[in-house]
Every structure is written in structure tokens, then in C-alpha cells.
Amino acid sequence: MTSEHSERPSVSVVDRIAEIAKGRTPFSVEFFPPRDEAGEAQLWRAARAFEPMGPAFVSVTYGAGGTTRDRTARIVGELASTTSLLPVAHLTAVGHSVDELRGLIDSFAAVGVRNLLALRGDPQGGVRQEWVKHPEGLEYAVELVELIGAAGDFHVGVASFPEGHPRAVDLDADTANLVAKLRAGAEYSISQMFFDVDDYLRLRDRVCAADPEQGAKPLIPGLMPITSLRSVRRMVELMDSEIPATVLDRLTRAAGDGPEEDRDAVRREGIALATEMGQRLIDEGAPSLHFCTLNFARATSEVLANLGMIEQASPAPSIRR
Ligand SMILES: Cc1cc2nc3c(=O)[nH]c(=O)nc-3n(C[C@H](O)[C@H](O)[C@H](O)COP(=O)(O)OP(=O)(O)OC[C@H]3O[C@@H](n4cnc5c(N)ncnc54)[C@H](O)[C@@H]3O)c2cc1C
Numbered sequence: 001m002t003s004e005h006s007e008r009p010s011v012s013v014v015d016r017i018a019e020i021a022k023g024r025t026p027f028s029v030e031f032f033p034p035r036d037e038a039g040e041a042q043l044w045r046a047a048r049a050f051e052p053m054g055p056a057f058v059s060v061t062y063g064a065g066g067t068t069r070d071r072t073a074r075i076v077g078e079l080a081s082t083t084s085l086l087p088v089a090h091l092t093a094v095g096h097s098v099d100e101l102r103g104l105i106d107s108f109a110a111v112g113v114r115n116l117l118a119l120r121g122d123p124q125g126g127v128r129q130e131w132v133k134h135p136e137g138l139e140y141a142v143e144l145v146e147l148i149g150a151a152g153d154f155h156v157g158v159a160s161f162p163e164g165h166p167r168a169v170d171l172d173a174d175t176a177n178l179v180a181k182l183r184a185g186a187e188y189s190i191s192q193m194f195f196d197v198d199d200y201l202r203l204r205d206r207v208c209a210a211d212p213e214q215g216a217k218p219l220i221p222g223l224m225p226i227t228s229l230r231s232v233r234r235m236v237e238l239m240d241s242e243i244p245a246t247v248l249d250r251l252t253r254a255a256g257d258g259p260e261e262d263r264d265a266v267r268r269e270g271i272a273l274a275t276e277m278g279q280r281l282i283d284e285g286a287p288s289l290h291f292c293t294l295n296f297a298r299a300t301s302e303v304l305a306n307l308g309m310i311e312q313a314s315p316a317p318s319i320r321r
Contacts, residue, residue, distance in 0.1 A: 010114035012155035014187045016056045016086055017218060017288045025309055026056040026288040028088075028220070031295050033063055033071035042295050043075065049297035051083055053310045056288055059088040059117060059190070064124050065095060073104070077111030088157065089113050092121025093144050097136035101144065105151045117157045117190065118144040118181075127166070127240045142181045149185040158182070160189035160207075160219060162199035166240040175206040182207075182214035190290050192239060193222040195247045195273075197280045218287035223277055225291065225299040226270025228263055229255050235292075247273060271299060275306040282307065 013028075020026035029050055034040045047058065058079060062072045072089060079087040089108050093101065108116060120141040123129035133139050138147070141158055148154050158181040161174060168174035178189060194200060200221050208215030226232045229251050236243055243251075254269035255261035278289055289309075291300040301313040 010153055010155065011086055012187060013057050013086070013088060013115050013157060014155070014218060017188075017220075020054070020056050021287070025282050025286075025307070027304060027309060028055050028057045028059065028288060028290045029300060030059045030061065030222075030290060030292045031075070032061045033068040033075060034295065035068065039295070040071075040075075046293060046295050046297040047079065047083060047085065049301065051085055053301065053304065055085065057086040057088050057115065059090060059290075062090040062092050062119070062121070064122070073107055073111065076108065076113045080112040086115065087113055088115040088117055090117040090119055091144065091148075092119045093134070093138040093141065094121030095124055095134055095137075097134055098138065098147065099136070101138070101147060102151065105148055105154070109152070109154070114153060115155045115157070116148055117159070118148055118186065119159055120144070127238060131167070140177070142177070142184050145181050145184040145186050156186050157188045157190055158186040160191045160203060162191050162194040162196075162203045162221075163241060171206065175203070175210055178203075179207060179211045179214050182217055183211070186217070188218040188220060188287075190220045191222045192241075193224045193235075193292050195244050195277070197221075197277055197284070200281065200286075201284060220288050220290045221281050221286050222290045222292060223274050223281075223303075224294075225274040225303050226251065227267045227296075227299050228270075229261050229266050231294070232270070267299070271302050271306070274299075274303045278303055278307050 017026045031043050031046065034043050050058065060072050060076050063069050076087040076089040079085050091104060118141050123131045138144055145156050145158060148156050160178050164171045164174045182189070191200060204219050207219065224235065232243065250269050250273065251266055254265040256265065281289060293300050298313065301310060304310045305313040
């Protein structure tokens with residue numbers, strides 16, 4: 001497995017996007033490393049459902065610690081060896097010394113994974129805790145971009161924040177940081193998920209104004225089709241963000257005033273919202289759309305079908321979300 005894939009030419013996210021864009025707007029999907037076997041089976045069902053839809057790449061997040069971290073490496077390796085999907089491994093600086101990070105970068109290469117998303121990661125105790133650098137580790141994601149660049153033949157992406165990173169001094173400082181990560185060798189960025197397309201467009205304008213050369217690199221918008229009010233509330237809490245009032249209004253109206261939210265109605269509204277955002281982003285020239293899937297294929301594939309990016313939504317009858 002290893003030798004077969006280490007001999008493969010290393011395809012980059014940017015090349016894959018450019019190739020697909022000749023025919024249609026590209027899209028990509030994000031998975032998280034599941035905690036148990038049932039969760040892992042679900043991830044593989046989603047991966048198999050997406051495979052024939054031709055995503056540009058599939059990214060797998062990197063957990064805060066322990067076994068889910070090992071799962072990221074194993075899952076991206078298996079995606080590389082058993083599917084036609086292009087895997088991207090997220091890698092964070094949290095809790096790692098530079099030596100450990102070098103070892104991890106090598107281990108991704110050993111399983112045929114050459115596309116990495118370089119991130120600082122959130123503090124181990126949660127997004128609102130103080131960031132504490134590992135004594136022999138890195139302070140900022142830009143240093144991880146440099147470390148990966150020095151490690152050899154890798155293609156690196158970074159995170160971007162349409163609403164600004166919650167810890168940033170201001171939007172200009174945050175934009176300067178994104179530009180620094182791109183100048184350090186990142187080939188593209190994937191944005192934090194957002195609900196106001198204008199925030200994305202303003203970020204793109206700021207990056208282009210700050211450095212036109214870096215502004216030409218793909219700024220891939222992150223979207224999440226909402227399937228439940230409860231889960232999206234939890235998600236924005238993890239991001240230390242907020243749902244805009246107009247979006248919340250639409251969702252709460254759909255949820256109704258019963259003791260339980262009307263999940264079908266919320267789901268319909270969530271998919272309509274993601275479709276509207278996706279269409280506007282395509283009209284505004286976004287290079288590709290990146291979907292946070294929570295390891296389910298159905299909702300994302302419905303949005304893709306609505307946008308005419310695939311022929312029909314994933315049938316996957318047993319997969320509700
Ligand atoms: C697409 C995407 C995927 C993600 N995947 C994961 C994942 O898999 N696992 C995970 O744990 N987290 C993930 N995250 C969350 C991310 O790790 C956190 O949001 C983290 O707090 C910031 O990471 P970063 O790479 O942007 O950090 P950085 O770019 O290092 O920025 C961190 C903060 O420091 C500021 N800053 C940077 N440089 C300087 C400087 N020189 N001086 C002063 N301030 C500076 C920035 O403005 C920002 O506020 C993801 C985020 C996104 C958008």
C-alpha cells in the first residue's frame with residue numbers, strides 16, 4: 001500500500017480544483033474522526049456515497065487529543081489507499097513538540113497523504129480557554145506551514161475566518177495573518193463555516209487588497225447544511241461564534257413552538273439556506289464549495305443536487321441526515 005502510493009505523483013488540492021472547474025463548480029467535503037466503530041462505519045458510508053459525486057478532496061479533522069488523533073492518520077491513509085478520493089489531513093500544533101509534528105508529517109507521507117491543512121488548533125480545554133504553547137512546540141499556524149514546507153513534497157492549506165478569528169485583535173490583523181500564512185507557502189485556505197456571504201466576500205476583498213498575489217490563491221468557503229437547530233447551536237458555540245439573527249429567525253420559525261423542534265421543517269430550511277448561500281457564492285466566483293458534513297452524505301448531496309452540481313442526491317435510504 002505504502003510503496004504503491006508513495007510512487008503516485010502528488011496531486012494537489014489546487015490542481016484538482018482547477019481541473020474540475022473546467023466542467024463545473026468543484027466541491028469538497030469534511031469528515032471528523034469518529035469515536036467508535038459505529039461512527040466509523042457511518043463515515044465510510046458517507047465516503048462511499050460521495051465518491052461517485054467526484055469531490056475535489058475530502059478533509060479529515062484532527063482532534064484535541066488521544067485516539068481520535070490516531071484515527072485521523074489511519075482514516076486518511078485508508079482513504080488514500082482504498083478510494084479514488086483525494087484526502088487532506090488536518091494537522092494542529094496543539095500539544096505537540098516540533099519533533100512530534102515532524103514525525104506526524106512523515107507518517108502522513110508514509111500512507112500516501114501529501115495534502116495537509118496546517119492549523120494552530122484550539123486550546124485543549126476548549127475554544128474559550130487560554131492558548132498554551134507546547135514548551136517545545138509552535139505558537140502560530142504560520143510556523144507549521146513553514147515546518148511542513150521544509151519537510152518536502154507537501155501541499156499545504158490553512159484556515160481563514162470570514163468573521164475574523166475570535167482571538168484576533170481586529171479584522172485587519174487577522175487578514176494580515178492569513179496573508180502571512182499564504183506567503184509562507186500555503187496554496188489555499190478553507191474558511192470557517194459562516195452564514196453571511198458578505199463576510200466571505202469582504203474577507204476576499206481584504207486579502208486581495210493586502211496582497212493581490214496571495215489574493216489570487218483559492219479562498220474556499222466553508223458551508224454546513226443545517227439539519228437540526230440543536231446541533232448548529234452546539235457547532236457555533238464550539239466556534240465561539242453566533243448565528244446571524246436573520247438565519248436564526250428562519251430556523252426557529254421552521255422549528256415551531258412545540259416542545260420538540262420540527263426537525264423535518266428545520267432540515268428543509270437548513271438545506272434551502274445552504275443552497276441559497278452556495279448559489280450566491282458560485283455567482284460571486286468562489287473557487288469551490290467546502291461542506292462540513294458531520295460524516296453524513298444526504299444533506300450535502302441534496303444541496304449539491306439543488307445547485308446542479310450533481311445529478312441527484314445520495315439515495316442512502318438509511319442515512320437520515
Ligand atoms: C477550515 C478549518 C478547519 C479546522 N480544523 C480543525 C481541526 O481539524 N482541529 C482543530 O483542533 N481545530 C480546527 N480548526 C479550528 C482552528 O484550529 C482554530 O480556530 C484555531 O484557534 C485557529 O487556528 P489557525 O490555524 O487559524 O491559527 P493561527 O493562524 O495561528 O491564528 C490563531 C490566532 O492568532 C492570531 N495570530 C496569528 N499570528 C499572530 C501574530 N504573529 N501575532 C499575534 N497574533 C497572531 C490570529 O489572528 C488568530 O487570532 C479549524 C478551523 C477551520 C477554519
